[in-house]
Amino acid sequence: LILHRFFGDASGFVDMLQHHVPSPIDSAASKVENIYTGLRDSSCMADMTACDPSGALMINVVKLYSAPDGVTFHAFGRIYSGTLKVGDSVKVLGEAYSLDDEEDMAVCEVTGISIGEGRYRLDVERAGAGNWVMIQGVDAPINKTATITSVRGNDDATIFRPLSFNTTAVMKLAVEPLNPAELPKMVEGLRRISKSYPATATKVEESGEHVIFGTGELSLDCIMHDLRRMYSDIEVKTADPVTAFCETVVETSALKCFAETPNKRNKLTMIAEPLEEGLAEDIERGEVSIDWDRKQLGEFFQSKYDWDLLAARSVWAFGPDIDGPNILVDDTLPSEVDKKLLKQVQESVVQGFQWGCREGPLCDEPIRNTKFKILDATIAPEPIHRGGGQIIPTARRVAYSAFLMATPRLMEPVMELQIQAPADVVSSIFPVLARRRGHVVQDTPKPGAPFYTIKAYLPAIDSFGFETDLRAFTQGQAMCFQTFDHWSIVPGDPLDRSIVLHPLEPSPPPQLARDFMVKTRRRKGLSEDVSIQKFFDDPMLMELAKQDAEMSNMM
Template sequence: MPAVTPAQLVSLHKDRSHIRNICILAHVDHGKTTLSDSLLASNGIISAKLAGKIRYLDSREDEQQRGITMQASGISLYFNIINTASEGEEQKVIPNEYLINLIDSPGHVDFSSEVSTASRLCDGALVLVDAVEGVCTQVLNLPKNCLIVRRRRHATAPPTTHPPCSVPIHTQTITVLRQAWTENVRPVLVLNKIDRLVTELKLTPIEAYVHMTKILEQVNAITATFFTGDRMEDEARRMEQNKMRKKLAGEVAGGEDEAGELENGMFDWNLEERDDSHIYFDPALGNVIFSSAIDGWAFRSVGIFYASFAPGFSVQQFATIFAQRLGFKESVLRKCLWGDFYFDPKTKRVLGHKHLKGRALKPMFVQFVLENVWAIYENVVLNPNREKTEKIVATLNLKILPRDMKSKDTRTLLTAIFSQWLPLSTAVLVCVVEQLPSPEEAQRTRLPKMLYPHAEPLSEPQTALERALFDCDAGDDAPVVAYVSKMFAMPEHMLPENKRKQLTAEELRERGRLQRAALKAGQDAAGESASESGYIAGDDVPVSPSPAAKSTEVSSTAESQPPVATPDPSREILIGFARLYSGTVRVGHKLWVLGPKYDPAHPDRHCSEITVENLYLLMGRDLTTLQEVPAGNVFGIGGLEGHVLKNGTLASTKECKNLASVSLESAPIVRVALEPTDPSNMHKLTEGLHLLNQADSCVQVMLQETGEHVILTAGELHLERCLKDLRERFAKCEIQVSPPIVPFRESIVTAAITRSPTIPDLPAFKEKDGVSQPCGLVIITTPNKLTTLHVRAIPLPANVTQFLMQNAATIKAILDERAARTSARRADEEEEGAEARVAVVAAAIGTEKVIEIEEFKSMLTKEFESAAGSDALWSGIIDQIWSFGPKRVGPNILINRASGHSRRSFFRTTPVSDKPAAVAAPSESRPETPTTALDEEDEVVADAATRQTGLTVRDLDQAIQTGFQLATIAGPLCAEPMIGVCYVIEDVVINVAEAQSGDARAKLGQIQGQVISAMKEVCRQAFLEWSPRLSLAMYTCDIQTSADVLGKVYGVLSKRRGRIISEELKEGTPFWQIQAQLPVVESFGFADGEFPGGYHLSKRFQTAA
């Protein structure tokens, strides 16, 4: 096919109904880039023979070397469907041109952030699944933030001769399915590499059919879990929001009303039903493609028949072909070609499974589809038979070149046959046009969730801006709203405006004609003025101008011409990868960049104005300059450097809400420190890290208190790519890298340091100075002898620690709510404060793993009650919680049990007063009054006279809590955060004489500083009173390997201090499934070169506990 010009693509930008924005999602090595190459070949961008070999969208050198995709790349494709319609006796040709904006995304878990950015820009997705490897049932219940490393299939891997009874589904496949679901992207399933079922596993057509059926069942089972989870979250969010609104309005009076509301809510939820039939993959619906990208073929069991799809391609779907041969209606055959339907050759009827009556009939999909495909592989590749091959070619009416028929490379002949019979690009693009929505259709369902991620989706737009977004309005008067999902860097000299333009032959001829005309005009003008400026009267010798005159002439000419900027080959320019949802953006437009924290209620914060400098059509490794882009298109935009960090919203009005940020499936955990080899290049490293932070959507760059530059990456491969970019593109200097810094946690346990049956656990009490006191109790006095702290450390129950780790977001939401209400109260804006509370709680309810405060308190109480059976210490402790740490949200607790010091609990909204610690009676307290003060700074104080004359424990509250936070963020073992430690303030004693002196009040800042240091030190000492432990972050590894290398796998795990959890032989296969735990600190290089061939490895990250 001739190459498609950019002008043809640009001409389709305004027809939004004929635009498809799609991405390709899959696990690594499942065939995404090979499929992309085949689609590019249909547009003449690359040769069809190079599809799968050139990897056109892998533009980086390391991508080509490793054979994997590392960054998402976009390209625009042209697709033409030609329909014919009868008008009388004439056949009228009706072309339908489509613009396909394709984004190829990585499959490696280290680059999951690229998958997130790609799916946000698209309306549909092609989800590829390897027909052999599939989706693993053993890892269906993985957490969302999971890591998977899978080594590429080794050439010596022994094939199995039996169909696997359980099909493995890879963790990354689940991740991309979840990402598509989260972004409300409509997927099409592509079962790729079906050729491996024939050539490697040697399955028969019926075995392959059973195998593929199981893959479909498992993929649909995963999709069903997403649907069920969303249903439960939506209902819970609706109930909690209604409950919160009633509470704020004062309508909920007591527990009976709450119980009745809960009962009614559950009853309503049970009655509500939603249709979920549209979310599943079913070949009968046409949203499943069977393909082999490497061999260039694909088909669907059903599909709409078109007379022709593109020049050189003509195909009919199987349902159309066999409907004509068998005399069936095509609509009937579509429903029967896939599934448990059988064709009776005697009666020429379609039978269901119940009517077989013991007859050994094959499913229609096997008989009419798979056996034909298997016959080609059998006679061309497995057992080459020239005569049968020629018969197949003649039967299919294909035109195969003689050199291909005589080729010794069987793959060449195979590709030639399939590319004409079942061309991959045609089947895929027709499915995209049929099954995936246009921007106009997609934005009506996607935009409500993006605008209001924590609320019920809107059925109808409420404002003119929402109407323009929902309708994908590209009018000149429509507001411009675009979303930039990521920034990517390109060398300045590679930008189209800096490239030398390739002139056509006609342009070259026109340019020569203009030059000759200008030269002739100059000569004529010089001849006319020769007598005046070049000759002396009476002489025939011309007089040359002086050198000064020449220089003056040259300088004046140079000044009259604008200077031409020469692009710097070493400079990197950041381009925004964006999608336009409304309006038409043009070069020179002024837009507002709305940051992640932007709120339309405060339009002057977190926003900046930019001028659109350049617009680009994305063509893989190349860009094409555009002057305007209408709504519904994916494009590149320049001029955002310094305004957009990772992602952002562009809008022509400040009334627009900031579109929800992209959720990253793989959080960065590998941390290294960087420094330049030459200290004088520190400024280069700093600038390079700034560029890297903008160009990579996942990396995190930090400057430590010690002055070290630290980057966090998602894995080893991601780290390697970042360092390569720093050295060669951004910093351009040699860099020294520290060994990877892995997360550790410090904790305490009741067990002795040495585990032995003869060594008992540590006692709860100990003798010190002849007095029995609880274990872990430490008493310390400040250097000025003014304050004495009695602090006890206790190991938290494991279930409580785990609960706090899982609900850190809830604790943060509670603190944010309090901060919002305190800010509103200080501004004396009660009405605005109520709105702020609703907004914060609504956001908290909509966020993952965030629950309402009363529910959180109830659940935490139950966790303590379950531990109170063995230790009465935890009974009633919930109302004594002062704070959590570190960073006020961690899995450590500060408890207040100081006598004479009654303060507000973490869960109480009504503060309690106290008298001065030296004279206060424990029972005395101020009667509780309704108030909304929530911050610690607003606690009820002692009487004014005492405040003026002396010092109270209340004055030291903030210092005590600060000391606790400092102690828990850096433990005594190796300055790592603590986990699972409860600190109890048993008593705070103040020297009465010193406290009531005027001098103590004057030195309050100095006193608080000493209390902070004393609190930090007493927590460390109390920690060491127990048996300290250093908790390692662990990977849970699922390894699948053959029996002959099982011992070597155990040796590798033992070498790296791994521990085997379980092992089992997968029935029907020669593979063993091993589950093991491996410390993260020992995991680097684990998947590179140590294992023998023929294994699959997945790793799930678990926080140290």
């Protein structure tokens, strides 16, 4: 009553939303322009732009909320056009759906519609364009996000762009059930975890290990609580948390690497080299797309990164996916290579390149920040001798050999820390960071408050338990917020076999890359060392031996 007398009705927040947030009709055009992947002149695009309740049904599902039973989910989405009714049959288009490949599509029946009102939900029989609704009965085929449209009369509809996040799930946790007989329950629980947490992913390694990728320690704690208590209701064991790594190169391949197909009718020659600084991040942010025409791609690479125009227009693919941080370039000359035959096998070469980028040769981690150039190609004229079964594994193998000849290195994720602490405990923070390979980049007082704001970088693999140490050293007076910031090259050569690793002892910085690679390979059930015989053909090994002999004679 007292506050009411001084400040009036408690309607400020709602009034602010009404005044500053545009209505669905006013904002529809700009929203659809940014998130819809279909043609701009299609009929459903016109309906969504007008927010027409009598037009074609188009709903963008952005989140799945668990039902009280912990088994089903309510799909939360916005109706951009059309009207949805209980009992309607709808098409659910997944993130991998396209007009050319309709595999990721299912038909479901809407069993319930509700509108969220704070902690309550109001059940309704129908909802029109412009509403945010919770939909029941359509969650089974949805993984993260989806597009819902009508079953008939909207055949040219495509999907809304999947959500992108400004952070990356780089922390890994291996899990297994305490009772092996309950493995199916845990697998189903992991599937529900993947649905419930938008930035989380789950994966089964080749060794059979089930791995959860999370964005931080708190995220993994919440995931494990939900997995044990809500989604599987079983006891789950966990290994020590680790981080994801990436593989990269720091030099150009020492020699042109080649590989022949098993039938000896085709031969690919390739080299690898590092990408220009900032290019991988531009690809991931969507500032350049492989879907652009060759002229637009050429202008981007030529103007921003000073590429040769011919090479800039010869970009074949990004890897391991359409916004991956690696590039495949056709650098062959028409006078030396039959371009028509090479074009016939382009799709197979791209598949092999993307397969290789997905699982690198060092420890089966993704490749990053690497450009692969095709320098020469001998392709069989008969289609039967240049099928995908011949070309795809050969393209992957030659990419691996070029990668290994270009001074490969490991990359680790680095977290950005924002620490707030009183001035008298700031000096206690520096040794905590130094013990974990962290360093401070900014240290400034916070205006209007008796606090200092400290910005620091800390390798993710050394960040486990950091907040506990920080509170202990500052008597609980420091607060920390951490998020993924960038990838950094791990010091040391991962292929240096002269390094002797001592169990239960921390490795010095020059040995870290070797230490991380060996431990990652052991965890995945791989041999400790990378075998070059696995990726190099016999003629390639003979060429390497010949070069070694020439170098020895020169010395």
